[in-house]
Amino acid sequence: MKGFFPINKFKEVTTPFYYYDTSILQKTIDTIKGIVAKHPNYHVHYAIKANANSKVLAYISKAGLGADCVSGGEIQAALNAGFPVDKIVFAGVGKSDEEIKLGLEHGIFCFNVESEEELEVINQLAKEKDVIAHIAFRINPNVRAHTHANITTGLSENKFGINMEDMERIIARALAMGNIALEGLHFHIGSQILIMDDFAALCNRINELQDKLNITLKHINVGGGLGIDYDNPNEHLIPDFESYFETFHSHLKLREGQTLHFELGRSIVGQCGSLISKVLYVKQGSSKKFAILDAGMTDLIRPALYQAHHSIENLTSDEAEEEYDVVGPICESSDVFDKAVTLNKVKRGDYFALRSAGAYGEIMASGYNCRPLPKGYLDTEF
Numbered sequence: 001m002k003g004f005f006p007i008n009k010f011k012e013v014t015t016p017f018y019y020y021d022t023s024i025l026q027k028t029i030d031t032i033k034g035i036v037a038k039h040p041n042y043h044v045h046y047a048i049k050a051n052a053n054s055k056v057l058a059y060i061s062k063a064g065l066g067a068d069c070v071s072g073g074e075i076q077a078a079l080n081a082g083f084p085v086d087k088i089v090f091a092g093v094g095k096s097d098e099e100i101k102l103g104l105e106h107g108i109f110c111f112n113v114e115s116e117e118e119l120e121v122i123n124q125l126a127k128e129k130d131v132i133a134h135i136a137f138r139i140n141p142n143v144r145a146h147t148h149a150n151i152t153t154g155l156s157e158n159k160f161g162i163n164m165e166d167m168e169r170i171i172a173r174a175l176a177m178g179n180i181a182l183e184g185l186h187f188h189i190g191s192q193i194l195i196m197d198d199f200a201a202l203c204n205r206i207n208e209l210q211d212k213l214n215i216t217l218k219h220i221n222v223g224g225g226l227g228i229d230y231d232n233p234n235e236h237l238i239p240d241f242e243s244y245f246e247t248f249h250s251h252l253k254l255r256e257g258q259t260l261h262f263e264l265g266r267s268i269v270g271q272c273g274s275l276i277s278k279v280l281y282v283k284q285g286s287s288k289k290f291a292i293l294d295a296g297m298t299d300l301i302r303p304a305l306y307q308a309h310h311s312i313e314n315l316t317s318d319e320a321e322e323e324y325d326v327v328g329p330i331c332e333s334s335d336v337f338d339k340a341v342t343l344n345k346v347k348r349g350d351y352f353a354l355r356s357a358g359a360y361g362e363i364m365a366s367g368y369n370c371r372p373l374p375k376g377y378l379d380t381e382f
């Protein structure tokens, strides 16, 4: 896959940096649009939290997707990138008054409300502005997703959403409020989910709930969560959207006139991005060799935080393969990208690609150790 990167041009920019391949991004978006075109009541919102690089956002907004936001900053980023305000949804367990006001001022499509307490505040703030807040209730469906414990969200032990048992009472309260228009139900069971049965279980929960409630709301939002293949990115550059949408199509019993909303993040941007880094040193340890990169956990925190695996390639060597622990320069023992990786023989100055880093990579970078934040470039900029 080395031909995939314009390595000769990488000298023009400072490493580490994020590299986004727009042809992969476009193909991913086209695949989604191709499927969704067959279902006019399906609406896909891109989850801004996965990657808010302004150039990536502009690309996605041009494709006509909506935006799923979790903060005022994300709402602003979505608006700046040209996402239409009537396609912006806003979730989050702790929306501040300022963030709610921002959403109200712009008249966003929907607040995904996560508690009765939040409902009251939104109603009050909408009343002060003399506007109507369009809302959906985020429901905790108590469905266990088969993914890393830190990224499951749909269990009753998690902080997210309103419990199913409380729904009827809270719906009645919302309907009695003067500045609230209750229009939907929202769910999200977790992220990096590759087992379609998890989504089918969510559909079954929604079906049960809809049977139980004596009200039909306009919109059902099933959140995001479709996973990508971190181990073999080249074989699966495009996630399995066919199976994903088909699972909802065949399991979810939508009522007459209901629209179905998705909030996909990782599956849209994950595979188009790589973290490009240069080798600072090859250090011989007592029993193994370390390839020490100029990128660290401050640039890509997923391996340290979730024990996530990103496939690593040496882009500038064809020599015989050897084993290395690939590590960063940060003063933390967890600053390890991967251990015992087989790579073409590594020397100082080699360029590495850490693949499948388009989602939750650049956006989760930090300035720890007073390091500068990595920049992101599209392939078209080289």
Ligand code: LLP
Pocket: 047, 049, 050, 068, 091, 151, 153, 188, 190, 191, 192, 223, 224, 225, 226, 263, 264, 265, 266, 267, 302, 306, 359, 360
């Ligand atoms: N909707 C809601 C309500 C969410 O909480 C999330 C992700 C999404 C949509 C988008 O999920 P996706 O399609 O990207 O799976 N930093 C972690 C992932 C955290 C996901 C948080 N919520 C990681 O690097 O794996």
